[in-house]
Structures are given as C-alpha cells and as structure tokens.
Amino acid sequence: MKHLLAAAILPSRLSTTLGAISISAMALHISAEVLSRLIWGQSLFGTIEIISYYYMVAASFLPLASAQLQGQMISTDVFAKIVPARLRPATDFLGRLVSLATCGMLIWAAWAQALSKTRVNEAISGLGAPVLVWPSRWMLVIGLGALLLAQLIQLPRGIASDEDAPPGTGERG
C-alpha cells in the first residue's frame, strides 16, 4: 500500500511542480510583455500564443492530481448530508467510481485528440512564425493520467473508513 501511495504521489508532485513553473513563467512573461510594450513600444514574439497554449494548459491540468490528493477538488458536502450516515460510505464509493469513469473518458478523449493533432503537426500562426501546439495537447493526457492514478489510490478509502475527511467547500471569490 505504501509503495502504491508513493507511486501515485510522485507523478502528482512532478506534474504540480511543472504547473507551478508555468504559473511563475506566465507572470514573468506577461510582465515582460507589458514592459516591452511600454519601453520599446513592441510586443514580444508569440506572448499570447505561448501563454494561452502552453502555460494555461499546464497550469490547468498538471496540478489536478495534487488537488485531488489534498482534498481541494470543489465538491459539495451539504447535499451529501441528506444520505443516512450508514449509507454514506457506499454512496461515497459510488461517487468515486463515477469520478473515475469520467476521468477515464476525459483521458481517452484527450489521448485521441493529442494523437490526431500530433499526426498533423498542429500549429497556429503566431506573430510571423508558426507556434507548434500539438505538444501541449499531451499535457492533458499527463495531468488527467496523474489525476486518475490519485483517484485509484483513494478509491478503497470510501469503504475502509466511515467518515472520510470531507474536502470541504473551498471558496474562491
């Protein structure tokens, strides 16, 4: 079990670190763009394309596994309280199965999309030169894959413990 847990945590840490690097790079890149425009009156090459197609995609999908493992996925506990306490382990387990299946479908779709876009060498025209987009498609597969692994590790907990630590209704205004 311990090894299994480590096997799920490692990819989630790695992918979250990549996500964190993307967020930092995004802040620097946007600032550099603003400064460049203010000082030289010129935009940097491909800022919008790189931020949209790389940093944003990395920041959105790579940290999903960490969000899952830290209980930061936004779900609702209030509605779950209408289920009698003795049934809750079962309903929670069912909920985990649904999450797992949905994540699996998302991976399948992301995989199919990444494969077809790689084959056609997908690119978009940035300022002057084309920017390759297909490598970024694989970040969905990696991020969602790590999420699936994290969900698999957490799957049995719904049966093992009566009251799992509820993820809480995290609020972001």
Place this chain on the structure above:
Amino acid sequence: MNPELGFYSLGALMVLLVLRVPIGLALTAVAFVGLYLLRGFNPAFGVLKATPFEFVAHWTLSAVPMFVLIGAIAAHSGMVGRIFRALKLWVGWLPGGLAIATSFAGAGFAAMSGSSLATTAAMGRIAVPEMLKEGYQPALATGVATAVGTIGALIPPSIIMVIYATFAEVSASKMLIAGVIPGILTAIAYASLVAIRCLINPDLAPVIARRQAERREHLRGFLDVLPVLILALGITGSIYAGIATSTEAAGFGVLLTLIIVMAQRVLSWRGLRDSIYETTVTTASIFLIAIGAAMMTQFLAFTGMPRVLSGAIMGITEDPVGIMLICCLLYLILGCFLDPMGVMLLTLPIILPIIDNAGINPIWAGVILVKMLEVGLLTPPVGLNCFVMKSTLGGSVSLGTIIKGTSWFLTVEAVVVALMLAFPQIILFLPSLMD
C-alpha cells in the same frame, strides 16, 4: 431539441453532487451522457475531445491564475494585520472606530485575496480580538468581521468577474471596472451602519481616547497602506484607462506585489513557494469546474431547455428587475449550500440564455449575481462565512451571536442590492466611460 432531457439532466447532476462527485467531473459526466443520448456517441465524444483544451487555452482567462497568485502572496505576507493597525490609528477613535477600520481593512484585503472565507478567517484572528478587548459588543465585532469578506468579489482583482465575463462573452475589463462602485458603496454602507448604530447606542462600542501618535507612527501606517493603494489603483486604473488588458494588468500586478513584499521584507522564499503551489492547485480546481460548465452549456443549448425556462420566467414577468429578482432568489438559496464559484458555474448555462433572451445588460446582471453569491455566504442557516468566524474564534463567541451581528449587515446588503437594481448606473456608469 428535447427540453425534458435538460430538466432530467439537472436531476442527475443533483444525484452526482449527493454522491460527492467533484462539481467539475459531475458537470462533465452529465453533459457527456446527455449529448450521447441526444446526438449519439461521436458528437458527444467530439465535445469531450475539444472543450477541455479549447476552454483553457485562452488569453483572457489567464488573468485568473494571476489574480489568485496576487491573493496568495498577499495572504502569506501578513498584509491584513498591517492595514488594520494603520486604520486603527487613524479611525479607531471614531464611534465604532475599530469596526469601521475592520470594514475598510477587510474590504481591501478581500479584494486582494479574492477570498471571502480567507478574509473572514484573517479578520477573526486579527480584528475581532482587538475589538473584544476594547469592550465592543461581541455581535457587532463578529458581525462586521464576518460580513466584510463579501465585498472582495466586487473590487478588482476579482477572479469570479473574469470567469463570468468569459461565459457571458463580455469584456473582462469592463466587468472588473463595473464592480468598483458597488464594492466601494458596500464598504461605505457598512462603515455608516456601524457609525450610526454606535452613535445611537454608545454602549455597543466604547469610544477609544484619541491618542497623539508620533509622526513616525503615521508614516509607518501610511507605508503599510500604500502598497494596497498602489496595487488596487494600478490594476484598476490601467484597465480603466485602456493601457492594459485585464490579463496584462493581472500579470504586472503579480510583479508589483512581489516588488512590494520584497521591499517590505515580509515574504520568505518558503512563503513565495507556498503561494505559487497554492495558486496552481486552486487554478486547476476552478478550471475543472469551468470546463464542465462549458460542456454543460453546450449540452443544455442542444436540449432547448434554457429557452423553455426563460419562456416560463418571462411568462411570470418581462420586467428586467423582476427577472433579476427571481435570479437573485435562486442565488440566495444556492449560495447557502455551495461555494460562490460552484454556484456561478453550475447556474450560468441556464441563467445566461435567460438574461440574453430578456435583453438584460449582461454586465449589470453579472455584478448583481456576483453580489448575491457573496450575500449567500452570510445568510442563515448555512452562511459559510459565519461558520468560518465561529471556527476561527473557538468557544469565545457563540454562533448565534455571530449570526445576530451579521444580520445587521444583511439588511445593508438588501439596501445595496435594491439600489443596484433600481439604479443600473451604479454598475454601468464606469464601464460606459470606457467605450
């Protein structure tokens, strides 16, 4: 077209929420199965293939992680304590002065941090003990500290405004600017309520003798407040003047925040690292819901259900204020159970077509809806902010006292919302100058 399927899908969504499926995955699952039933496997799979990537690969949306990062850095740098100390020095001697200081410090911090709950916890730790020590009535002290967090979503930088703008297909810059006057109006209304109540009943808050502070103290207070002013004015001003887009203002805001906290030496490397990590996890969990909501929007549009629903609502009333009141009621109820981002993304697929069909200005509607989401955090029986205040304070103040104190501010909120409904210019004046 199959409106019934649309209504059934909402039932299915509720079931998945009861099973505690994360909101984002629940929306995705329902949208996929619904599209499959309506149009077959290939079109449904096509949406699943295209939407996640296309939704997030979006320049305007990149303001969201930047705003989250500004908030995380602000929270880690202990900014709120310093702002409160400075305001205490300046307005603490007024009737209910500490509560007034709490109103403005809380509004400022909530705007920066973008989180009502984080602001409530911070004010509960910093402002409430000071007020109680000075003999303030517990209901007043906890009430104001619980309510102020809700102002943040209106004042830039605001994540929820950017997300709304994306779905409503309106300018994010205009949406951000539209919240400024309502946000400031609410903060002033809170402070006025405190001052009037304390003037009528001085027992609520014993007046603190005005102390002759040294010039150095004033200067330090000013230097503590200055960064927040620079940031708020810098971000709002550059968007308003059209110098920067919301994304550019957000990215530059991060750099500005970093320079300020480094100059003040209030953020460790560890704090910075934690801020970035928190931001990544928050960003991913918000966008997962947004992606699900985007797919749900596509599915519901195919069913034609929003059109049927908006027809039904417009059968009741065609008056924009009446329609908004119905939406407000819905948000008030949902806001009691779900977090604001969840409510917004769950309901936008239904509400936006209604607003559109009725010809209501989407910016006006958006600011009112965001306001209602935040008010939902205060309303009993399950106003989340009240619980956060209770858990921050422990046994020293009862939940009943907190709810009683907060109810005064709910009354103020009702007045502010009524004003926004009656006078759309409160919301639309600043954006109209940007054309």
